[in-house]
Amino acid sequence: MVSNTRLVTFLCLFLPIIFSSSTLAQNCNTDTFSNNKLYSTCTSLSGLSATLHWTYYSTNNTVDIAYRIAESTSTWVAWGINPTSTGMVGANAFLAYYDSGSLKIITSQLSSYSITISNGSLSFTVYEMSVDYSNSTSAYTIYATLELPNNSTTLNTVWQRGTTFSSGVPSGHPNTATGAQNTNLNFLSGQSASSGSGSSRLHRENIHGVLNTISWGILLPLGVMIARYVKVFQAMDPAWFYLHITCQCSGYILGVAGWGLGLKLGSESKGITEYSHRNLGISLFVFATLQVFALLLRPHKTNKYRLYWNIYHYTVGYAVILLSIINIFKGFDILNPEKKWKNAYIGVIATLGGVAVILEATTWAIVLKRRSREDKSHHGANGTNGYNGTNSYGTRTQQFA
Structure with missing residues (x-):
């Protein structure tokens, strides 16, 4: 039993490191911006290693965007929206480049592949636009605030770069596999066809929520119920113990993965901190880790310190359940x-609570009935039964105790 317990403890403490490390690795780039502006969603754009950050405002169907791409000053870069089709033709684009040592940004509607680029208005309203270039990262960033065309949140977006100029303005790009970068992007949900949705902030927030709900909010309460009620049935000993630690360790592993992702999301939201949700999450992780270590400290049931261990284990365990449920509902309010x-x-919590009430009554009936039977057995042991005062149930009673 001791070696098995140590193995389970090792797995519970070691596997979360793997899970959380892999979770943290699957993120879009954590860019910062010279104007200190914060964006609610970001996604990595395929092909040219660019990133797009944005905040969508549903009240007026506008969006703040920041398009970043690492290129030299001899290269022009572009990002745009195609409100009528896919690809370059029909796109309304923002183009940034250096001209005679001066950083410029222009807008242009691209009606054909052979069109000459010129500065002109777009088919949708643009409230603000600007560009900067970071010498430290060798990256352009195009900023814009615009009204999404056609009153739609899902639009085809395009991005490109090139080194060919004509009369001081961009005029062409390489005709290669990276010659037409585009994707259908949902500005509301963050999902895109090219990057899937794995790199979007909203998708990662959803993963964070799902992991924490399943782990802290379902598996851990279920494990507590197993320990409290299933062990009452003699036929389930010691199976209840392994079911209990399987639930708790599975919940802990998934929970730490969700917790790690939550820390990453928090670090990306510079200036925006959900203090109560964060602090409850940290407290939850600390208490849950103490519970895992409790496996190593678990004394034998006949040890004089077992009572104190039980108090510690039960107190911390129920605190974890309470904190997890409170924090999950705070997460629902945030997301x-x-x-x-x-x-x-x-519904799930109510069902578990209802089952717990039924099992509480059932197991108490079993325990009281068993104690009554033990009392009768002990009473017979203290008297005579016609066989020279020997208690014929003495051995069984002792074994049961």
């Missing part, structure tokens, strides 16, 4: 998903 997801979790 604000469709109501059906919050209602689904409420």
Whole structure:
């Protein structure tokens, strides 16, 4: 039992490192901006190693964008929206480049592949635009605030770069596999066809929420119920113990992965901190880790310190359950998903609570009945039964105790 317990403890403490490390690696680039502006969502753009950051405002269907791409000053860069088709033709583009040592940004509608680039208005409203170039990272950043065309949140976006100029303005790009970079992007959800949705902030927030709900909010309470109720049934000893630690360790592993992703999301949101959610999450992780270490400290049931260990184990365990449920609902308030997801979790917790009430009554009936039987057995042992005062149930009673 001791060696198995140590193995389980090792797995519980070691596997989360792998899970959390892999989770933290799957993120879009954590860019910072010279204007100290914060964006709610970002995605990595395929082909040219560019990134797009944006904040969408549903009240007026506008969006703040920051398009970043690492290129030399001899290269022009562009990002745009095609409101009518896919690809370059029909795109409304922002182009940034250096001309005679001066950094410029222009807008142009691209009606054909052979069109000459010229500075002109776009088919949708542009409220602000600017560009900067970072010498330390050798990267352009195009900033813009615009109204999404056609009152739509899902649009085809394009991006490109090139080194050919004509009369001081961009005039062409390499005709290669990277010659037409585009994707259908949902500015509301953050999902795109090229990058999938794995790199978007909203998708990572959803992963964070799902991991924490399943781990802290479902598996851990289920493990507590197993330890409290299943072990009452003699036929389930010691199976209840392995079921208990399987639930708790699985929950801990998934929970640490979600916790690590939450820390990463928090570090990317410079200037925006959900203090109560963060502090509860840290406290939850600390208490849960103490519970895992409790496996190593678990004394034998006949040890005089077992009572103190039980108090410690039960107190910390129930604190973890309470903190996890509170923090999950705080997470729902922050993420604000469709109501059906919050209602689904409420349904799960209510079901577990209802089952716990039924099992509480059932197991207490079993325990009281067993104690009554033990009392009768002990009473027979103290008297005579016609066989020279020997208690015929003495051995069984001692074994049961």
